[in-house]
Amino acid sequence: MFRSLRARLLLTHMLVSALVLILVAVSLLVFLINSRQLDELTTRRLRGAAELVAERGPRVLQFLGTDRLNAAFRNLGVPNARGMIVGQEGAILNDTRPGDEPPPADVIQAAASRDPDTHGGYGGLFNRWLYVAQPLGEGRSLLLLAPRPNPVAAIGQELLLPLILRAALVALAASLVLAWLISRWVSAPLKKTAEAARSVAAGDYDQRLAPSGPDEAHSLATSFNEMVQQVQGSQQAMRDFVANVSHDLRTPLTSIQGYAQAILDGTASDVKNAAGVIYDESDRLGRLVEQLLDLARMDAGQAPLDRRPVDLGAILAAIVERLKLKADKKNIRIQNPMEPLPKLIGDGDRLAQVFTNLIDNALKHTPEGGEVRLKTEVSSGWVAVHVDDTGPGISSEDLSRIFERFYQLDKSRSGSGPRGAGLGLAISREIVQAHGGSLEAQSVVGRGSRFTVRLPIVQPDDETLARPQRQ
Template identity: 55%
Template sequence: MFRSLRTRLLITYLLVSALVLAIVGIALLFFLLTNPEAQRLAYSRIEIAMNALTVRDMRSLLSGPAAALETTLQRFDQASGVRVLILTPRGSILADSRPEAELPDEDRLMEIASSPEATQDAFRDQENLRWLYSSKPIANGHTLVVAVPSPVLRTLLTYSDELLLKPLTQAGIVALVISFVFAWLISRWVASPLQSVSRAAKAVAAGDYSTRPEPAGPNEVESLAISFNEMVQRVQSSQVAQRDFVANVSHELKTPLTSIQGFAQAILDGTADDPEAQRHAAGVIFNESDRLRRLVEDLLDLAKLDTGQVAFERKPIDLTALLDSVVEKLSLPASEKGVRIENHIPSLPTLIGDGDRLAQVFTNLVDNAVKHSPEGGAVALRGEQRAGIILVHVDDQGAGIPDAELSRIFERFYQLDKARSGGKGRGVGLGLAISREIVQAHDGRLKARSEIGKGSRFTVELPIARPDDETLMQPLSRG
């Protein structure tokens, strides 16, 4: 019945308001019950009744019939709301305005009747109900007793109706109405943004990523809307990246497969009929197959890195020796292009990580630098140490990378304009993406900066191993 959040909030606020009003009312009644002023008010009523009775000709009343006396007292009781008793000198009841009411015990009645002076006190009847009373000797040794029940809730409700209950009731109704208005506004303030998020979530589930809830309401609800918008933005970006990824993979697979199919067909149908043409066709098929193999390996590497399935070793690494090995391996291919590799790496502190994976990163960076450097140019490796980290720079003298492309070079399948590499050695655009994942897995960073016409610098930042490093047996964290 009350499934909506707004209705539940509204009912909750109203119940809380009603509970507070009830507590205040009970506290007020308790105050009145325990306040001496209530007892003083009761004695004032007794005194007023006592004075009204004593001015009457009690002598004539006492000399008349007992039935007439009791009738007179009952009428007075109905008019004033006080109980009136007349005691004989021996403490027995001569007349009682409430004959059906319980009496105190005989000893107490005798004590009251024997008092020679007016008194104010209290007695308990045989039902243990407490009565406040005033007594006063009257004619012929008789005693007049005027009594009221000790102030209790029923008494207060009876005699405070006009002065207390009606104003309290009116104030309570007004308070509930005001509480209802404020509760409705607050529930709307809280529930409306949540309903907006709910509608946006349904839209996203249906494939519409354009709906965004407006951040509003309490801080927590506003934070939820902001987080939801960020999540939708990331999901949308992920969807776009996934579509681009599928399109790029399809393109990268289609190109070599088309070449393989074409040259294989040439061999089969006899178009490549001389040995030289057949060798050329076989060479193209071999190169394109090798390219497919590297593409599949890179895709598998990325998939494993994304899912955390790559088992990185954690061993001490002599980074200087590792970089020397990379330079030695790539020096011959670089010299064939007319590019020299300059190794300016100093002696560097020990690192903790996977040496083979880091060698893969630096090999990719140096190989890219060689490909993008002009004939006669140089690729320089430099290293430095700063506040707990090692920085390795790979500098080339290529054409440089425009700012618009520099921000995208680590995207998967992104390839620079062919003019930068002369249209040669085109890869599939996964090397830098894989390198960045590997570096981040070592709690490091891979950055790039470039200047058109002067070249580019790729920098790898890696943390230095501490002498008391306890991470040797732990898996590498992912950044």
Template identity: 40%
Template sequence: MSKPVDSRRAGARRERVRPLGVFSSLKLELCALLVFATAIAFAMCWFLLKFGWSGWLAMPVTLVVALGITYLFSRGLTARLRQLRDAAEAMADGDYTVRVPMDESSHDEVGQLARSFNEMAAELQHADQMRRDMIANVSHELRTPVSALQAQVENMADGVTEPTPANLEGILDQTQRLSDLIAFLLDLSRMEAGAASLEIERFDFGEFLDDTIEPLEIADGGHAHDIRMQVAPGIVMEGDQDRLRQLFTNIIGNALKHSPDGTSVLVEVHEDETHGTVVTNVVNFGSQIAPEARSDIFRRFVKGKSGPGTESGGTGLGLSIARWAAQLHGGDVRVVDDMRGADFEITLPKRHTAA
């Protein structure tokens, strides 16, 4: 939860009175302050001279009064700058929850700076929370297969269990899980680096999908999901098959994970001749994704819900990596409205254009 600047900032908050806050520009506020202080000083000097004061006495008194008015009116301007300074110092100390108190009626440059600062602080807080979540998630995801592997190997070493094919297959499953996690982390590092090399080749898209879906059907095991394909024949496109296989494996695997046993997942493919793209819709029937959650699910380490209030398994990286792989090819992945269920639409250009 974000909190305003506190403790040593309390005095600054008491100074948020801004008599000149009606102006939309800091320059106008300063000009108005200068004109107002000058007018008061001139009127006071004229008044004192009219009543017989000496010029040598009236001038200092007038200057003191003008400086006092300027100081009083400028407190509202400088207080906000002090709040920004204190918030920046708190953020430099690692407190990303700090926020500058906002006056919604302020539209001058300092007010805009405060809004931008708060937006930056929110982004940094989100990034810091993601870093913490990443450490927690990766630690958990690594600990689970490593603990299982250690227990199985120790039991075999102590002679408690025999190295039967079933036990060895369990060890293989855990090593595969570790390998998948490491691959996810490597992809995440590529995403952070903002670049990845692509090996572009021409291929038949229908055959590519067949090869991609076959291991997913085998891995689906006893869930009895039916992956139905409706692919227009003769679609040929250019791209990196390894990256695209990663894209479609993650999207279709996500659809299978969130589909009840015995249901179908539909993969529809058609060409958009107008835009020169191949459009694939992956639909798992029955379930829906709320419109307000459709952008969040592509953020790193955000896990979907397998039931009310229940997070699904996995690393929370699959969909973000899928979108990254699509964007590497100049395409995109998004959730679209579909009465049938959750519909992930993948749009990819047929011809690869070097960046």
């Protein structure tokens, strides 16, 4: 539930805040429940003030005046205190606040008893008065009373403030510990990712991360592994490409060089045949270079499609007619149902390039006397063209990588003819995907293969219809 980093950070802050509130609430509750602490504090202050008045003489209650007397009590920590001189029979001889309601009779009688330890309180929780009695000479007693301070104020000023500070320190320590644990928990997989990235940058493509930590770190590790695997695959494909291309370049160049040298030396028995070989090999080199340039332009986004209304049926018929001679040489029959197909919006030349490559590959991998079949389907806004052959088929391992750039099949699939650079299918898929379609392959070893092109049926707009169509 709390796997994501955001959720865990939020939970941590909530826990720290709740911890602070709980500590403060517990401190407040303990103090309110044990209010004797507040009573004892006020009683001690009253006792100190009573002893001071007794030392100075009870007449100070008469001669200091109300303002100065209140100031003195306030300085002694008992603001709003009230002083009374009580006789032996409980008579009130002097009162600093005669206009106020007198204390209960039992309080007056307790003061008149002249017990030096007389103290206590009366009233409710929020209207409580505390008092102390101090014996004086001549049978008199000093009764000093003060309202218990407001609990909240007293808590804040005297008792709760230290508790709050302690709670804050505990909460701060807890938050630091939690922050350290979370930072370590989060940073550990990130540090591992950084170390692995440095290793990959140094050329070690076998680095993999074990997903751990929050969801974000887990997702990062998974993405990193996928990236490294793709980079590793690309590097391997590039190495294979360099080896294959160097071979593909070396072979025709060797032929061209050898036959050209023979012509120059006059040792060529058949100059026309030698020139033909040079021409064919140079044409092969030209196709390879054109494929490389084509792929580079696609990657750079410099090969835009010239979208126009396209008659797909006519394109397929023209390709079949153009490749008929090649099929006849191997006694291969090409079946094209010539079914009517809806017009598409696309680049006719590029689509012709795709189907030429697919049909030409099918002829190349179909043995003599075999068959290449074209099938078309139209449904739900899509048109599908299947190119089936009766060749040796493609293994599942090769089939999963057949559209990778520079990937080449083994010799048993490639046949005896010249091998390409492994770019034709990659380029074809790029073209089909640029049209919003898909190119897929299916195969059964020993029975043949099927390549399927699916293209969306898009209605042409007025601007597209207004363009002149190329012949």
